[in-house]
Amino acid sequence: MRQVLKRNHRTSLPAHSRPQMPPFALPPDYPRIKLVSSFDELLATPFADGVNALCWQRTLPGNFSEVVEHLAAREGITTLEDSQLQTLPVSTAGRAAIDVLLEDLRLLRAHGLAPNLDCIDGYLRDENPGPVPTDVFSFHADSATVEADTYLCTYHGPASEGLRNDQAVRRVDIPETRAELLKLFSGEDDDDFLDHLKENCYDLHYAPIPQARPFSFGLGNLWRIAVEYPGSPVPPCIHRAPETLPGQPPRLLLIS
Numbered sequence: 001m002r003q004v005l006k007r008n009h010r011t012s013l014p015a016h017s018r019p020q021m022p023p024f025a026l027p028p029d030y031p032r033i034k035l036v037s038s039f040d041e042l043l044a045t046p047f048a049d050g051v052n053a054l055c056w057q058r059t060l061p062g063n064f065s066e067v068v069e070h071l072a073a074r075e076g077i078t079t080l081e082d083s084q085l086q087t088l089p090v091s092t093a094g095r096a097a098i099d100v101l102l103e104d105l106r107l108l109r110a111h112g113l114a115p116n117l118d119c120i121d122g123y124l125r126d127e128n129p130g131p132v133p134t135d136v137f138s139f140h141a142d143s144a145t146v147e148a149d150t151y152l153c154t155y156h157g158p159a160s161e162g163l164r165n166d167q168a169v170r171r172v173d174i175p176e177t178r179a180e181l182l183k184l185f186s187g188e189d190d191d192d193f194l195d196h197l198k199e200n201c202y203d204l205h206y207a208p209i210p211q212a213r214p215f216s217f218g219l220g221n222l223w224r225i226a227v228e229y230p231g232s233p234v235p236p237c238i239h240r241a242p243e244t245l246p247g248q249p250p251r252l253l254l255i256s
């Protein structure tokens with residue numbers, strides 16, 4: 001199994017409101033996303049020619065709400081074990097959903113990955129974000145020290161969201177934000193400052209441009225998205241966690 005050190009975000013408090021995302025529709029005329037039609041193709045397709053996201057679009061069988069209802073959801077993130085899923089007292093439709101979950105986990109593990117299946121009832125939010133929020137609600141790139149990808153599938157609840165690279169600007173490149181960061185750093189805009197931005201993950205977070213149209217990753221689709229690492233042939237895929245509103249059902253998310 002590859003040992004990959006990924007950095008992406010800090011965490012802190014539960015969420016507040018934000019507009020709902022529209023149903024699943026890929027952004028029009030956007031060549032960085034490629035649709036694939038099988039798990040093998042998802043694995044085998046290289047990130048090249050600017051493509052930085054692969055989507056295996058699926059309509060899954062089974063009742064995922066029933067599975068979520070049976071999980072003793074705690075506030076925050078609960079990582080589910082296979083044994084817990086196998087023993088849930090669900091109907092045939094619930095069992096079909098569990099079979100999908102277990103099969104996705106199996107496929108990713110067989111590829112040497114260590115996926116997590118998380119039931120998420122509120123993320124922690126950056127309490128004192130300063131000039132650059134660094135929680136999962138902020139558009140960001142995942143990063144790694146060596147070649148790596150992120151796999152994502154939302155089975156239930158609000159789906160992950162993406163932002164086109166041409167509609168995103170690194171927050172540290174916005175002059176006012178950089179000036180504020182520099183002031184707080186109390187130093188020069190030199191290599192030490194760049195290290196400071198990196199250590200705090202400030203360099204991984206993006207702001208949407210005013211006319212940006214974020215898109216939903218949709219439910220049931222398994223995505224493989226590009227991560228920022230030294231020598232990556234493509235820019236990273238920018239994404240964020242959706243808002244989880246009070247009273248909404250929890251998310252069921254696979255992430256690796």
Ligand SMILES: [Fe+2]
Binds near residue numbers: 140141142
């Ligand atoms: Fe991420």
